[in-house]
Amino acid sequence: MRQYLLNIWNAFWTVLVGMRLTWRHLFIPAVTVQYPDERWTLPPNSRMQLFVNIDDCIGCRQCERACPVECITIDLIKAVPEDEREASTGHKVRFHVTKFDIDMAKCCYCNLCTIPCPTECIYMTPSYEDAAPDRFDLIYHFAKIPPEKIPELEEKARRFEEEEAAKKTKKKAAVAAN
Numbered sequence: 001m002r003q004y005l006l007n008i009w010n011a012f013w014t015v016l017v018g019m020r021l022t023w024r025h026l027f028i029p030a031v032t033v034q035y036p037d038e039r040w041t042l043p044p045n046s047r048m049q050l051f052v053n054i055d056d057c058i059g060c061r062q063c064e065r066a067c068p069v070e071c072i073t074i075d076l077i078k079a080v081p082e083d084e085r086e087a088s089t090g091h092k093v094r095f096h097v098t099k100f101d102i103d104m105a106k107c108c109y110c111n112l113c114t115i116p117c118p119t120e121c122i123y124m125t126p127s128y129e130d131a132a133p134d135r136f137d138l139i140y141h142f143a144k145i146p147p148e149k150i151p152e153l154e155e156k157a158r159r160f161e162e163e164e165a166a167k168k169t170k171k172k173a174a175v176a177a178n
């Protein structure tokens with residue numbers, strides 16, 4: 001009989017000890033955030049989704065070179081002089097950015113791409129809730145030039161280069177003749 005009562009006490013005591021943390025937390029205010037109804041205020045400079053203000057991108061490719069996981073892909077076409085323009089920072093824009101993709105599924109949020117950007121047009125946003133059911137939806141496209149316009153720009157650049165090459169050859173020939 002004594003052993004029987006001892007076993008009951010042991011079982012009761014074990015539950016009490018096992019639930020010690022639970023009991024204690026019953027009297028401590030909850031710290032769990034009921035996401036998505038509630039959200040933490042994230043600290044300044046938190047690293048989140050990237051954004052590119054493509055109008056200010058000069059196509060220098062420094063961000064692409066800085067990226068350790070090669071998740072930035074940029075395609076450029078040289079702009080002819082009459083198509084050159086200025087970014088809002090005053091930098092000359094000498095290229096048409098025909099492709100500027102960032103694969104956010106590969107991005108490790110190191111922030112290294114934003115540091116060398118001369119116009120500060122690539123930066124981290126406060127957005128971190130952009131999950132997607134398809135991984136390809138995580139490739140963000142920032143270029144604005146429509147694909148059907150690309151052959152025209154390529155042709156323009158090719159003709160300009162040919163004209164420049166012809167001018168140089170003519171100039172060299174004139175110098176040689178003198």
Ligand code: SF4
Nearest residue numbers: 067107108110111113
């Ligand atoms: S944050 Fe890092 S990994 Fe992501 S795109 Fe920039 S350089 Fe690449």
Ligand code: SF4
Nearest residue numbers: 057058060061063117
């Ligand atoms: S570093 Fe900045 S300006 Fe240069 S290609 Fe990247 S986003 Fe564009």
